[in-house]
Amino acid sequence: MTSPASRMHGEPEEPHGTTVPEPHHPAPYFTVFGVLVALTVVTVLIAQHRFPHEIINVLLALAVACLKAGCVAMIFMHLRYEGKLIYLIAIVPLLLCVLLVTSLIPDILMTDADSPSASLHVFNPPPIRPLVEPGHE
Amino acid sequence: MSESVLDHGYIPEEHAPDPVIGHGDPTPPGKIAIWMFLASEVMFFIAILGSYIILRSGSPALFGKFAGVLNKWLAGTNTIVLIVSSLTMALAVDASKKGNRPRTILCLLITLGCAFGFMGIKYVEYMDKWHHHTLVYTVPAVKPNQPTPAATEAGEPGKTYVIDGHLIAQDADTMTLRGAKAEVPTQPPFNLHLIGEADIEGLGAGHAPNAQHAASENERKMDKQEPEFNVPKAWIARDLNYGPWKNQFFACYFPLTGVHGIHVIGGIIPITILMIQAMRGKLFGAATEYIGLYWHFVDLVWIFLFPLLYLI
Numbered sequence: 001m002t003s004p005a006s007r008m009h010g011e012p013e014e015p016h017g018t019t020v021p022e023p024h025h026p027a028p029y030f031t032v033f034g035v036l037v038a039l040t041v042v043t044v045l046i047a048q049h050r051f052p053h054e055i056i057n058v059l060l061a062l063a064v065a066c067l068k069a070g071c072v073a074m075i076f077m078h079l080r081y082e083g084k085l086i087y088l089i090a091i092v093p094l095l096l097c098v099l100l101v102t103s104l105i106p107d108i109l110m111t112d113a114d115s116p117s118a119s120l121h122v123f124n125p126p127p128i129r130p131l132v133e134p135g136h137e
Numbered sequence: 138m139s140e141s142v143l144d145h146g147y148i149p150e151e152h153a154p155d156p157v158i159g160h161g162d163p164t165p166p167g168k169i170a171i172w173m174f175l176a177s178e179v180m181f182f183i184a185i186l187g188s189y190i191i192l193r194s195g196s197p198a199l200f201g202k203f204a205g206v207l208n209k210w211l212a213g214t215n216t217i218v219l220i221v222s223s224l225t226m227a228l229a230v231d232a233s234k235k236g237n238r239p240r241t242i243l244c245l246l247i248t249l250g251c252a253f254g255f256m257g258i259k260y261v262e263y264m265d266k267w268h269h270h271t272l273v274y275t276v277p278a279v280k281p282n283q284p285t286p287a288a289t290e291a292g293e294p295g296k297t298y299v300i301d302g303h304l305i306a307q308d309a310d311t312m313t314l315r316g317a318k319a320e321v322p323t324q325p326p327f328n329l330h331l332i333g334e335a336d337i338e339g340l341g342a343g344h345a346p347n348a349q350h351a352a353s354e355n356e357r358k359m360d361k362q363e364p365e366f367n368v369p370k371a372w373i374a375r376d377l378n379y380g381p382w383k384n385q386f387f388a389c390y391f392p393l394t395g396v397h398g399i400h401v402i403g404g405i406i407p408i409t410i411l412m413i414q415a416m417r418g419k420l421f422g423a424a425t426e427y428i429g430l431y432w433h434f435v436d437l438v439w440i441f442l443f444p445l446l447y448l449i
Contacts, residue, residue: 029231033224040216040443044209047448054197054449061444068440076227076433078426085164086172093176097183104191 032075039068171427175434178400182438185396186445189389196385202333203386206269206379208262209447215258216443222251223436226408226429233425238415241425245412248432252405259398266379266387268304270314271329273297273321273375274368291368297321300366301334304378312373315365329377330384393442400435408432 043064051057074080079090193200229244278295292298302316319340321327327336377383381391407428411421 027227027231029224029227033220036220036223037217040213040220043444043448044213047209047444054201058449061448065441065444069437072223072433072437072440076223076436077430083164085169089169089172089176093179093183096180097187100183101187101190104187 027075027078027081029075032071035071036068039064039071165423167423167427168430171430175430178434182396182441185393186441189393189445192385192389199331199384200386200389202335203384203390204446204449205335206266206333207390207447208265211258211262212443212447215255216439218251218255218258219436219439222248222255223433225251226432230422230426230429233411233415233420234422236420236422238418238420241420242412242415245408245415249405249408249412252401252408255401256398256405259394262394265303269379270300270302270304270312271332271375271377271379271383272300272312272314272368272373273329274300274372275374276372291366291372292318292320297374299327299329299332299337299340300368301332301337302363302366305365307370310370312368312370313365314368315363317363318366329375390446393446397435397438397442400438404428404432404435 043061046060046064047057051060073090079086225244225247229241229248232238232240232244274291275297276292276294297320298318299321300314300316300318302314302318304312305315306313317334317337319337322340327340379387381388407424411425411428414421
């Protein structure tokens, strides 16, 4: 096992592309577990209450989800103890995700009712009516 | 892990810090590989989640109505189950790296148990939707030379009815459903794909169809025992269950949870292998860590799916 001796010799604090094989102190798995369970209860309780605007519910739910995701990634996935390379790999797709979703916003907000993508707005296929009358000869 | 050259306080030229890799123990290639795999997984999931967000913002009333049909308590239990499995997986990685074989086996076993528990609860949820039917049937009209039958519980002769509810029994000629029943309105035309149980209760009470009802299915079920209806199969004109073909909401719900379920199965297999190897006396610290990273990612996806599908 590597000793954390390199730190004692005044090495740069943030080496990139390296990994710390053992956290210097035990990772707080049980604490994070408790936090995650508590946040799950919180998000369900928040959802019980309907805010006047649905967007408030959505944003609160997403905020709690991001908090939970951060806990999982940082502690369970050891991101906290990783070097810059792993951060780079982890962050690039997140940026692409933001790009993808924001690039779709015009589709949601700026469509006319008669544009080809208007079908996204109203799911309204032709109505199905029961015309068959099996007992009727 | 070999002792680092840096421990000796002097750095030979060939061991000078690499401009990219840096100091200390280099990140193992396996870890970089699994993180790149997870990065591609993030993009995969955001693509289908993004489609869901777009479709949902296009038809908020429809999605809101059918999201209320889902059982959020089962899904909440599933969230806790996955969090527990994430914890035990993290402990398994820790135990495996420290060479603690009994603890590794125990933790992997609990993780596997949680994974199967998750799939079991998922199965219950899927079956609940699978057995949720929307039926349209017409009671046969009376022939002129026959005596007029009394109006049965199925309805008056010649009229068309719609039932939305759970299939509780069926034999060769009859389906028994528990749910809501109403006469099919002629105005405005109604759409089988857009109609839910609450709408049909509304129809029965004289409200317009497709109205949004705040109370979710579960909340209403607690209020009263729902009536049962027996429908002869010969009378049924339309039969649509709550599968992906029901409407856009279920066409999002099933792929999202289904793909996630496949990822859970994809985690069960290597965890089983690691556990069997640990039982045989072999510990794979690095491999356990990588599988652990994947498993935490599966948990992470569910952390987003749960509020997006069940809570909002």
